[in-house]
Amino acid sequence: MSVGAAVSTVGAExxxxxxxxxxxxxxxxxxxxxxxxxxxxxxxxxxARVMFGDTPDVIELFVWRGLLGLRLSRTASADTVAGWQIGEQGDEWIRLEARSWFVAANLVVQATSDSVALGTFLRYDHWPALLVWPPLSVLHRRLVPGVLRKAATRIAAGKVRSKVPSR
Known part of the structure; x- marks a missing residue:
């Protein structure tokens, strides 16, 4: 397996x-x-499932549900990834969606024959988002390259289920 260094871009513009x-x-x-x-x-x-699993782990629950208040599904489903609703997908991308009373979020995973990408998008609906996300975003940006590398290693090793949870 060939894996390079992750390249990041921050800022919608x-x-x-x-x-x-x-x-x-x-x-x-x-x-x-x-x-x-x-x-x-x-x-x-x-x-997406290798990166995040079918249900959120303890740390993801703490950040996503506890700190961000995101409403996530509690059960594994073909319509969700780690509790996030699958909003839409194409051949090379999938969008996961979740929201709370103060923030709406999308995680977009893209995969091609030579790369994998993860995009995070947030809309601040109320003022707590301005207090909560900026410090969390620092941690988030440090963790994402490792999430991508770990997923690439697991996929290259064949640790991918061919079947998703039933609907």
Whole structure:
């Protein structure tokens, strides 16, 4: 397996239009996009499930549900990834959606034959988002390259389920 270093872009205005348009948010107040060169092969939904699992782990629950208040599904489903609703997907991308009373969020995973990418998009609906997300975003930007590398390693090792949870 060939894996390079992840390259990041922060700021909606700095992202290519082709990436920005994958978000379902009416306004983007925060955006980042990380791209990892890799030849590990899987469907885009498999990439998303390897990155995040079918249900959120304890740390994801603490951040996503506890700190951000995101309403996530509590059970594994073919319609969700780690509790996030699958909003839409194409051949090379999948958009996960969640929201709370103060923030709406999209995670967009893209996969091609030579790279995998993760984009995070947020819309601040009420003032707590301005207090909560900026410090969390620092941690988020430190963790994402590792999430991508770990997923690439697992996919290259064949640790991918071919079947998703039933509907």
């Amino acid at each position: 700095r992202l290519p239009a082709t990436v920005r348009t994958l978000s379902s948010l009416s306004r983007i107040d925060y955006a980042d996009h990380f791209v990892l060169p890799t030849n590990a092969a899987a469907t885009v939904e498999q990439w």
